[in-house]
Amino acid sequence: MMQTYDAIVIGAGVMGASIAFHLAERGLQTAILERKVTASGATGHSSGLVRMHYDLAAESELTFASYKNYFGNWKERVGGECGFINTGFLQVAKREHEDKLRGNVANQQKIGINTSVISAAEVKKLFPDLVTEHFDYAAYEPDSGYADATLTTNSFLDSAKRNGATLIQNCEVTAIHTTGGKVTGVSTTKGGFDAPIIINAAGPWAKHVAALAGVDVPLVTWTHDVAFLHRPPSLGKFPAVIDDVINCYFRPEGSALILAAGEDESLRGEAPDAEDQTPTPTFVDKLIDAMVQRIPKIEESGLHSIHVGRDGITPDQRSIYSAAGPDGFYLACGLSGTGFKTSPAAGASMVELILDGKPKTVDITPFRFQRFAEGKLIEGEYGYGHIWK
Template identity: 25%
Template sequence: MTLPSSSKIIIVGGGIIGCSTAYHLARMGQEVLLLDKAQLTSGSTWHAAGLVGQLRSNANITQLLGYSIDLYNRLEAETGLATGWKMNGGLRLACNAERWTEVKRQATTAHSFGLDMQLLTPQEAQDLWPLMDIGDVVGAAFLPTDGQASPSDITQALARGARDKGAVLVENMPAQEILVDGGRISGVRTPQGDVSCERLVLCCGQWTRELAATVGVNVPLVPVEHQYMITEPFGVPSDLPTLRDPDRLTYYKEEVGGLVMGGYEPNGIPWAVGGIPDPFDFQLLESNFDHFEQLVELALPRVPKFETAGIKQLINGPESFTPDGNFILGEAPEMANLFVGAGFNAFGIASGGGAGMALAEWVVNGAPPYDLWPVDIRRFGRPHQDTDWVRTRTLEAYGKHYTMAWPSEEHESGRPCRRSPLYDTLKSAGAVFGEKLGWERPNWYAAPGEDARDIYTFERPNWHDPVGREHRAVREAAALFDQTSFAKFVLKGPDAEAALGWIAANRVDRPVGRVIYTQMLNDLGGIECDLTCVRTAPDEYYIVTGTGFATHDFDWISRNIPDGLNAQLVDVTSANAVLSLFGPRARDILSACTRDDVSNADFPFGHARRIGIAGCPVLALRITYVGELGWELHLPVEYACTVHDALQAAGADHGLRNAGYRAIETLRLEKGYRAWGTDIGPDHTPDEAGLGWAVKLGTNQDFRGRAAVQAQREGGVTKMLATFTADPGVILSGRETIYRNGTRCGWLSSGGYGHALGRSIGMGYVRNPDGVTRDYVLEGAYELEVATERVRAEVTLAPLYDPRMERVKG
């Protein structure tokens, strides 16, 4: 076939993700050219196991997977091609008390997201899956709308659907080179010549990282060997549900009267460490029976007939896996108009329909259909540039695919990576570290004699009481937090104010020395960033945001600087350490360390100033995320130890205590402070989130999202963020279902415990398509579903803890 000389959109890769993206783009009326270096499905799609499950820990990812099922339900009728899709349901077993708690919490999550997950007795599970022994089964969950599909057939049906709508799909046509002109995508080079395009979409599976890297785009994924066994037929019913047995690390599905059995062993084997061989099309790796034996030994007690069933084949096919077990979607932050859909961690068939839909909308509209932060390519950062680090972390994620998903569980591999100058000092003080974007961050501090490590549980964990000590120190005296991991940028230039004024929802035309808390909004009024800006000079702003949002927020700000304005954004994260001093005695401590006046009259809330501490220049920001008097102290990293020691010495007589990030979480819940990525994000507007006061609608200044916020303010909202409290014995961790007057109306976005209040606390949106007002929220009677049981809850729209409150508004 002769290639066209140009196409508006080029997709590279003809697996299920590429074909699904082409299908959805063509349905949107877009001009699409898909190129595959060999034949459709020849990468990893053709050997995928084909289980299709829906439930994830995030509502929107669950919605995306549900879209896949809706698509597969109609695809055969639409295209005339068989897909092998069967909605035979999915079973998940629990074989111990803790797993049963996890399953019950998953069932509640399913109910929160509108899925009918049913809890079954062992006998009821066996009635659905008679081949299994249930001697060790405590219970099971059943999702009737799960199922299985034939990966190759689904992909070919999507390909036909794409062609029927005008897409051009060309096999045996590799993209040999990505062409860039003036820093922008211009096309691809093929054996038939160059083809120009406006947008390029890489859906190349395990080949994506290498191809993207040729133009400076990082896609953190690596291939890992994944094996599953196919038995000879032995009378397995064709309507048998899929089965996941996480305590035995295995999964099962029916195939032609036999079974497919695979799993996720703890010692996964990386593949192609030195590069993927070429060609590698419709190829498998040599079966590794010795390695697979550990899964067979776990499976035999569950399915005794395996002992006598004939083995047809042991499939060993490499799949692309990622460091956090989530796939990768979105526009690359390094290159405008280059999009990625890759790294599907062996659940590409379940994700394929929805991922292709979301990616197509992203390409056409510049944004996904809803917030997809858990899979957004911008969630990665500096450590993910190193493939060896990525591989180490990815193998840990692979091995944890079926292990217990504990609340607050931390990764163990690839650590320590990024360290504050105070790392060793804090470790010797009892710090138990967590990790975020490679940064080691103190989560909590163990006292002498306490076990300085996390012991995970679904009940109150071993750090509950130590965090309580730190929490009360903030409320009653003072605590010092090392927050060096904050992402920090400088926006500088003669047009800095104009540029930031367009991007930020709050006013930034403030005097030098003022701190501005602001959101940054998309065209629908959704919150894309939630951060702090300090005006440090007439032509300069210092911007501080969360550790995990470094890539995302830098990308959002830099892309939205209007054309023609002279303003440059620079990442200065590694240049500055941050020590946060919070608590009613914070002023006493700080004033003992500096000659500068830090009184309320001279240094009020919402102001920033350069002060000196022990010979060190410090940018002090009087703000709070915990609801007490305090300062964030930003200083060059080489001064961190000196300033830390000075503060500790001054605080010795004032009850100063070290504190970590888990105390920050409990403290902010008491104050009702929002967290981006959980409580607020692109699907939430300031008015819905209770942040409308931080929007400059009272001015005549235009800003991105203004029209949407104005329209919503005139028309009202259909959801509103509220805070809920429950008895202290109730364990809240997020995703618990909210019931108002007995009717499901939402779910908790975050949950925890308030140590000053002695109550469990959760935050979540009360939803009503007919509209939500403050009175509507406050007049309801509420219950929360926690691990399938309902408990009474109280609601408020105000901070729970008020004494000595530092108002965020300033």
């Protein structure tokens, strides 16, 4: 029997969950269809950084709105837990990028973000265990930190269900139906579902799902290795860090571990359901060599575990938030490894686009799907180059 809803969200990762939360909050009967289980794709392997430093003002606006309106008061706004921990955040820049660092920080300050450029000496004073000889300046956000992507997703979904949404897991979409140029519903491994609004938030599966609607999304899978290291007992406090000098990022993971990953050697083009979860052969050695340059006490550490995550990445490594193809079909995909921290405000903005015709929380029109056909890929105002090498 065909089930009828006001909207269907394909994918129960953090972005799909956020969109479902905001749709249900607006009173739409919403179905969330997930081919496996919640947060089983990129979300479940997210590094969870909550930081606002980007070389694109629109991304900083999304992360700032997400922090200010959601992560900073999660229980009141959403309910449940998101696991946000305030550690502070550092963006370490190469010496030749000082002007770009200052330009980006100035843009972020105009938005209202609590950020500043601080010297290497100031970094050393704040975090004595960090070696600061390799750079002159960093951007510092004292309000930032990290959160738990799975908790965040489940909180969104629990709230959506309290507002009438239905979550259906182990339910793969096999066809998207249209009539007269408009979407009408989907077929799945658990039957048919009718709705005039369908949002593709399928992560690494988004290209496949879009093709079911006749839409060709320029997206490939991107595979990313993340390590958990034992935290040396003598290591003092340190923030979440993106370090362009040593090409890696790291943050505390509770009190006993350190999460760390490199910015290069990520694989492209694997099947979205590839079973191989083996990290690239040189990943750990390269990561440790890099980390020791910034935190020498890492030599006292050891490897706890590794996980391998997979997302969809676009040619400009920026997300797609847009209508596309038949009327009623929308894309919230190609998140390129930055979807978690933007998901609350991006979900709100997507729902405003869908229901009101124009986003109000944050202007997401720079992330329109049409930019690829127009040859207008997104570039940062003070670009550092691609994040993922």
